[in-house]
Structure formats: structure tokens, C-alpha cells
Amino acid sequence: MTDFGYTLSRSSTVNLDEADRSLWLRLEKLEPDLRLCMACGSCSASCTAAELGGMSLRKVILDLDRGRDPAPIVSACMLCGKCSMVCPRGINTRHLILSLCRIYEKK
């Protein structure tokens, strides 16, 4: 194959019929605020741990919704609470993260 210096990015299609959204559904029961998120990304923009461990709450919530494993991202969170200060929807982000850590089960 000819090397053009770039490649096609992997398809990020999400097949919701196959995705395992059980974690999202369980978290949603504990944290109804989850549905308030409009993925604006203020949390990720202000995040202390973003640069250090790739934390992004926006990504975590999107990943959960799409049935992907949020563990690698969410375990970078340092709980500093800046996201809860900037969230325009007033989501209690720290408690959301703690609840997620609580109900998470290793696959």
C-alpha cells in the first residue's frame, strides 16, 4: 500500500444494539444529573488532570453512553472539583465520578 503520510481514521461508529450500556443505566439511577450533560466540555477544558492523565469528564460521559469502558480515563481524576465550579448545568460532577468508581466492576 502506498504511504501517503496519513491514514484513514478508525471508524468510530457506535452500534447501540451491540453496545453494553448497563453501566450508564446503573449510574443514571444513582445520578439523574447525568442526563443534564450537554457535552459542552467546560469540565474538560478546566481539568487539572487532563494534561497529566488524559482525564475528560465529557469523554467519560460520552463513553458510558456508548458502552465503552470509562476506567482508563476516569481513573486519572484527582477530584479537585474545578469541573463542578464551571459546569453550566450545575451537575455535581465529583459525586458523579465517585458514584461511577463505586459501581464500576472489573470485566
Add this chain to the structure above:
Amino acid sequence: MNDRIASGFAPFVIPFVVGMVFVLGYCFYALVKILLQLPREDRVRFLRSLVTPRCIWKNVRDIFCDCLLHVKLWRRNPLLGYMHSSIAFGWFMLIVLGHVEVMLFVPHRIHFLYYPIFFNYFVAETSETIQGAALFFLMDFFLLIVLSGIALAMIKRVRSRWFGLRRTTRPSLLDRVGLYSLWSIFPLRLLAEGFTAHISGGSFLIVPLNWLFRQFLGNDMNMLPTWWAYSAALCVFMCVLPFTRYMHIPAEMLLIPMRNAGLTIRHPRRGLARVEVFSCPGCGVCIDACPMTVKKANTRDATVYLNRQIRRGNERRIEEISDKCLLCGKCTAVCQVGVEGPMLRVAQRATRHYGLEPDFSGLDTAPVQNNMERFEGAPEGERVAYFAGCMTQLTPGISRSVESVLKKAGVDYRFIDRDGGICCGRPMLTAGRFHQAWQLIRKNSELIRSSGCNVLLLSCPICYKVFREHYRLEGIRVVHHSDYFHELMEQGRLRVEKGDLTYVFHDPCELGRGSGIYEQPRRVLGCAGYLTEAEKNRRESICCGGSLGSLTLGFSQREDITKAALRNLTEGGPDVVVTACPLCRSTFRRYADRPVWDLAEALDKQST
């Protein structure tokens, strides 16, 4: 003074002896259990403190002042102080003087547990009585003191506001049994001694009472029943004591030496935590003090209810109360016993099991390291590293002002987290995730050491508290900017002109109650303008409501708390609300009707 009853026994003493043996047995059992619950090193430390002369003296003094005289309560409200100390100290003196009487007049009866309590029943007045006149006088005097305290206690049930209490707890059923039996003990004693005074003798209180009774009662038929009633009331009180709030009486006597030995809460239910929970007298001062209880919300989440739920073992409520608290520490500041509500809650949070345990031990700090400003070599003198911390990153106005002030004062500084850094670890600690917090603390310590500084300047009290208490940074002085700027002014390195603005200073929880810094920011503001004081300030300052301590309080639930704190600050009509915490500043700014500045910003505007 002679023995009136040859055997030295009357059946009515049985209830008292039963109660006494039960309560002493229970307290001994509880003491042994708690000592066994303490971690080994704590137990050794505690027992060693009990034989250290300086500690013994401190323990005796504290127990005398706090448990008997209730000195702290006097300061809070004299009427409340008098009520408590009259009952506690008066009762104590009645017991002590009772023993003195037995030792003086019937020394062969001293090993009878009940003799000092029912002394007047067992003795008959003789010509020697005159020697005891002073003792009789004191006995009557202290009985009168106790009775006055009981009368005040009855008034307090209906007019608690006279005693400075707005909201108090609702006593449980057993608490009521204990309360009414305690109230009845002393009037019954008065009656019993009154009916007996013509035989046993007495002083200004019971002798006239006896004379009065004898005017219309022709015989001594009332004597025994009242002694029985007195004994029964004592029995009821002592038998319910371990299951009521009156357990605080023996528990506090254990708490004081434990605290003086320097023990800390390690487990939410065992050891010291248990002693603290049982030391809570359930007075409810913490309900009014708690910033969450504004507009009658969250009243049931005050520390007094946490203690009650822990005693009842209501796990669901314990979890709920533990997670909601802002950890502002005001309940501890106003508590007469000093129950550390926030520590109990953090210990509870630490017991939680998480399916996902982050690990920061392998955290790559290169992104921070590469961008960090640092001291090359080790120049002589002060090398100040300014660590803004997460919250100051959100309020760049503060870090700009800090830098500006430092430049004006000619301080050689490096802004070590200009491009971001690691969280200090305190939010992790307060969430009860100690393991992760320590990993962050270790990583951050490495970073700070690598900056080559010898002074670590912080503009966030949340960081300041954890740096002071948990970091091991040998050779580096940790200082909050309010303290440091005050020093710069004192040394004449920073010139400040007095402006015409009026400021009110809000004491951030972690700076005031948390670290004991109250004066420095006020002196700085006093030089920069005119300072007014809020009604509730210093140790009793009201949390801004933004605290990271609370895990479950949502954005909207915090609004009332913030507004109440602002009302307290702005009542005196200041032009500007000044605080020394980026989190307080952000929180207040949402609802404030006037400017809210950080201390650095206020100082920057007035300094040259």
C-alpha cells in the same frame, strides 16, 4: 452525731445500690472495650500520657473546668453556663461533702457505698452536732444551688431562647425518662431530708422545711416513702444513663485525657470516635451553627444527629449525613465537648468500597516538570515558589495580583504551576480516599522540591491546610499569602496607601478554623482601607457554601447557604467583600450584590 440504725442498713438503699453497681459496671465494661478498640500505638500513647505528670495536671484541670464548671458554656451564655455548672458542680460537692461527713462522724461506715448519699437518714443529732454546723450549712447550700439549676433546666424546656438556643434536639423517649428522673432526684432529696431534719439535724434549708411540715403533719409517716422515692429516682437515672444522652457525663471524662494524649479518629465507630459520639450531650448548638441548616433545611444532618444515628446504628442515615457535610468545622468550633463532626464523617467516607481505585503512583509528571519555572542553582536568601493550586487557576485575577504584589515588593519568586500542576490532595483526603491522596502528596512533594525553593507561597487555604498538615517538606517554609503579605508590609518591603473603601473580611473555613489565621488578613486590610466586622466572624464565620467537603450537596442546594453567608457579611454595608480563598471568591461572586475580591486583589490596588 450518732448512728441511728444499728445495722447501718435500710431496704430503701437497694434501688440506689443496684443502679450504682449497674452504671459503674457498664462504664468499666465500655472503658475496657474502647481501650481494646484503639490501635496498639494509640493505646500505648494514651496509657503513657496517664502517668506523665504534665498530662495528669492538664487532665485534672480540663476535667474540672469542662465537666464540672462548664467554663466554655459560661462564655457562650451565662444562664446556660450557670444551669450546667450548678447541677454538675453542686452535685459533685454534695457527693464529696457526703463522704467528708461520713469520715468525720461515722468513719466505720465509710466502706458502705450508700452511706454518704443517705447520710441524713442514718444519723441522729447529738450535742456534737455543732461541730458539723459548717458542713450542714454547705450541704444545704449546695442542695439549693442544684435545685436552682434544676429550676432553670425546667424553664429551658419552654424558653430555650433565654439560654441562647434557637433550635435544639427533640429528646428520645429514654432521654425523657433520664431527664425527668434527674429533675426529680433533688426535690425528692430536699423532701426526704426535710422530713428527717428533726432527727438528723440540718441547716438553713431543711430545718425550716421540717418545722413547716411538722406544723400540719403529726407523725413521721412521710419519712420512709420519700427516702424510697429518692433512692428509686437515683436508680432509674443510673439505669437509663448508658442509653441516654447523659452518657456524655462519663464519656467526656474519658474524651479529655484521650484528646490531651493527642489521639486522632482512625475509625468512624471504634475507639476515639466512639468516645466522641457518646460525649455528645445532644444540646443541639451545632444545629444553629451549621451553615447547611439555613431556612430550616438539612436540620437533621447536623453533627448531633450524626452522633445519634451512629449510636442507633442507622447505616443509611449515617452515610447520607457523612456525605452531605461541607466539613467547614463550625460545629466543632461551637461544641462544648469538641466533638469532631467533620473527622467522624471523613473517617466514615474512608470505609467505602470502590470498584475502581485509581493509582497515581506511576503518574508521569513530565508535562508539569517541563513547563515549571524553577530556581537554577541555589541563590542565597529567600527563594519563593508560588503554587497557585487548582482553584486559583480558575480565578486568574488572584494569581495576577499575587504576582504583581510580589514584584512590587521585589521578591525573587517562581510561579511553579503557571501552566498547571497536580492537585494538592486535599479534595481526595476529604472524600476519604486516603491512599490516592497520599500518592498525589508524594508526587507533588517531588515537584516542589525540584523547584529549588525554600518558601512555598500559597494563595489557596485548601492547599495551605494540606501542605501544612500532611506534606513533609523539610527546609521549605509553607506560608499562605495573607500571612506572607502581612510580613512584607511589616518589613517595609511593600508600601500600602490607605484607600477610602470599606472592607469586610470573610474568614475562609480552612484558613480560620482550619489553620488559625485570623489576624494577618485583617491587619493587611486595615492598612489598605477601613475594616468592618461581620456579626459572625473568626471562629464562627459562616462557610461560603462552595466547599469541596460536601460530596452530595448540589449546585442549587448551595445557593441558600451562600446567600445566608453573604447576608451576614454585608449587613454592615461594606463596599467590598474580601476573602482569602479562590473558592470562596468564586462562590460569593455568583450571588453578591457588590464586588468580591481576594485579599491579594485588594492589596494590589492599594500598594506601590
